[in-house]
Amino acid sequence: EAGVAQSPRYKIIEKRQSVAFWCNPISGHATLYWYQQILGQGPKLLIQFQNNGVVDDSQLPKDRFSAERLKGVDSTLKIQPAKLEDSAVYLCASERASTDTQYFGPGTRLTVL
Amino acid sequence: DQQVKQNSPSLSVQEGRISILNCDYTNSMFDYFLWYKKYPAEGPTFLISISSIKDKNEDGRFTVFLNKSAKHLSLHIVPSQPGDSAVYFCAAIPNSGYALNFGKGTSLLVTP
Numbered sequence: 449e450a451g452v453a454q455s456p457r458y459k460i461i462e463k464r465q466s467v468a469f470w471c472n473p474i475s476g477h478a479t480l481y482w483y484q485q486i487l488g489q490g491p492k493l494l495i496q497f498q499n500n501g502v503v504d505d506s507q508l509p510k511d512r513f514s515a516e517r518l519k520g521v522d523s524t525l526k527i528q529p530a531k532l533e534d535s536a537v538y539l540c541a542s543e544r545a546s547t548d549t550q551y552f553g554p555g556t557r558l559t560v561l
Numbered sequence: 562d563q564q565v566k567q568n569s570p571s572l573s574v575q576e577g578r579i580s581i582l583n584c585d586y587t588n589s590m591f592d593y594f595l596w597y598k599k600y601p602a603e604g605p606t607f608l609i610s611i612s613s614i615k616d617k618n619e620d621g622r623f624t625v626f627l628n629k630s631a632k633h634l635s636l637h638i639v640p641s642q643p644g645d646s647a648v649y650f651c652a653a654i655p656n657s658g659y660a661l662n663f664g665k666g667t668s669l670l671v672t673p
Contacts, residue, residue, distance in 0.1 A: 452604070479659065481660065481661075483661075488665065489665055490565070490567075490650050490652075490663030490664050490665050490666055491605070491650075491661070491663050492663070493660040493661070493662075496659065496660055503659075504658070504660060539604055539605070541604075543659070549595075549607050549610070550607070550661060551606075551607070552597075552604030552605045552606070553604050554602065554603050554604050555603075555604050
C-alpha cells in the first residue's frame with residue numbers, strides 16, 4: 449500500500465511570496481489533515497477534511513492560509529503572502545474513517561527568508 | 562496553551578536497557594493516546610496507542626502505561642536498540658474530535 453505523498457519536499461521563498469503544497473493521501477482514506485511543525489515543537493493541526501468537506505479549520509490563519517480538497521482525494525495548502533514565522537515543516541496525514549490511526553507523509557520543509 | 566507535555570527534551574540510554582519516555586496532559590477530555598516515532602526528514606509513524614478504558618497496552622518491545630488520575634502516560638521500550646534512536650511524540654485525542662494534540666517530543670538516543 450502506497451503511503452501519503454507530499455510535494456515538494458523542500459521550498460525556499462522570500463517573505464510576501466506565495467507558496468503551495470500538495471498532498472495525496474493513502475487510497476481510500478476519507479479523512480485528511482494538514483499540520484504545521486515549527487522547529488522544536490510538536491505538529492499542530494491546521495485543518496481537517498472529511499472527504500471534500502472541512503471538519504475543523506479553527507487553527508488555520510485564514511488571512512493568509514487556504515486549503516482545498518475539491519474531489520475528496522488530494523489536497524493543496526497555500527500560503528499567501530508568506531511571513532518569516534511560517535518557516536516550518538508542513539505535514540499531511542490521512543486516516544481511514546474512525547480508526548484513530550493517522551498516517552503521515554514525509555512533509556514539506558518551508559523556509560521563508 | 563500546551564495540553565500535552567513532554568518535559569524531557571532528550572534521553573540517552575544504553576543498548577539493551579529500558580527506555581522510559583514520559584508524557585503528561587491537562588485536558589480531561591482526552592480519551593485516546595498515541596505514541597509516534599519520527600526519524601529525521603520523515604513524517605511521524607504510529608507506534609502504539611491506548612484507550613482511556615485501559616491502563617496498559619503492550620506490543621512487542623513497546624508498552625504504554627496510562628495513569629488517568631495523574632493524567633500521565635509513559636512509553637517503555639525493552640530492550641532498547643540503536644534503531645530506536647528517534648524523536649518520540651506523545652499525542653492525545655479528545656472524545657469530541659479526531660485531531661491529534663502533540664507534545665513537543667523527546668529525542669531518544671540509544672548508544673551501543
